[in-house]
Amino acid sequence: MLVHRRLLDTDPGYPDACADIENFTYWRRVPARQAVVPIPVVVHVVWQTGSQNISDAQVHSQLAVLNPDFRATNPDLDRVPEVWRPLVADARLEFALATVDPAGEPTTGIVRARTAVPAFDSDDAVKSAATGGSDPWPADRYLNIWVCELAGGLLGYAQFPGGPPATDGVVVLHRGFGTTGTATAPFDRGRTTTHEVGHWLNLRHIWGDDGDGCHGSDFVADTPNQAGPNLGCPTFPSVSCENGPDGDMFVNYLDYTDDACMMMFTTGQLARIDATLAGPRASLLSMAGVTPDG
Template sequence: MAFDGGRLAPGAVRDWCGTMPVHRRLLDSDPGYARAREEIETFTYDAAREDPPPLGLVTIPTVVHVVWSRPEQNVGDEQVASQIEILNRDFRRRNDDVAILPPVWAPVAADADIEFALVDVTRTRTEVAAFDTDDGVKSARAGGADPVSPDTHLNLWVCQLGGGLLGYAQFPGGPLETDGVVVTFTAFGSSGTATAPFDLGRTSTHEVGHWLNLRHIWGDDGDGCGGDDFVADTPNQGGPNYGKPTYPKVSCANGPHGDMFVNYMDYSDDAAMVMFTRGQALRMAAALRGPRSALLAAAATS
């Protein structure tokens, strides 16, 4: 996919999130991951049926790894701080632009009761011009930076991603040594090198959603209508949305309200995605109770 300064080039194939290719690679190569994913989905389904009490506010210790080969890729502390602030607003439903929601979806827009506390920023100069979804950026031996305590911390790498990727994440259940989120330096935060239309930090919001076990809102079945994101309050839709759709954007006979293109787990521009749903918040809470429960212990002692 062609990518130029943060913008999609004309005619580009716009599959800018690499999470599902990573997921499929691990399914094919790691039987333990496949078993873990089955167990996690069973746990998540049971948790939704049991309706457990709320967790309360969870604060996730976060380490940002800046991996750079050119000076402009060495994003500054202010840009890092802007990304953490955006994550905290988005996951707490404190983003001012939630006001653009079509009224029909306002009642299901959720405060996920999750915040992020920056505990360290590492900086690594590399000879690698651009990284891919092979997790090289997560390894010092491959020219990246090793994760820090990935069972109890969110590790977030910022680098030059190739192939037009804006970012990718690893779902819960994968190897600890590659656990975390990767975002390209032109789609990180809201200052410095962040470039429109991906200059409001929503790539990280999207990818951290994956890291907390959210799927793409259309269910990853291409442009069909048979996919499932395992969340009841997100409408079925026929593939991802791009740019800034106009309400209603109808697909898969989901009228009159159509696609929830304002959801962080779609592919809309940063300025168009402004919400998680209550069902997505419950799914993230299940991830914190189950496969990411070590984060709760870390949050309690931090």
């Protein structure tokens, strides 16, 4: 089931919310945010078998990827082709497992829920205890990450800003989460979560979600126009849609390459992230005492 399309069809407020967010994002002309914004995270480990009940260490290994990726301090940045190095952006976000739960009590930021569901689909059942999952923490204060078994080889999925709070957050297959434990190559470097959190911050796929066409856009000017997604690990340059000589930016987190082959956000993507934090996710800024353009 398609999350974005389903919400467009079933949530009467969602299309207007998306349009408002896009208008706000398009017309926003401000300098890049300087303040580093802390994002409290709750990880819901939803498990049926022992291996799905991933260790705290595996959860921590994911945070240890997410943070350098969103601060442009990831050690593989030196693999970005020379032509795109000036575009590499520090998103100035710092993710930390929550230390206080919604009731004000101390927490590890990790919730464990046993389920009878062998594998979840992308129908959001994992996001509610009533359907075998785990209820979200308030989405205006926490980034919810559900880690579980997913059916059909799905690595993860997200929800754009503007959707229902009850399903806000990202879902990641436990075998694609973190860098240790059940994490399995070639998705064992934590980049599925980086990609999904990118969507949570309103980033689109860099090929424009138009199949293999050249007309779709990610609404970001500094990611080259590209046909379909790149899979695996292409060699530079990978040309499509007459975007030579440099070709597709397959090293971008919002392409579909293997974990080892994606390692950057761009300045244009950062502008969308900033707009998201000044707009639909502004509650996270005010919680941190940060002004939108601070």
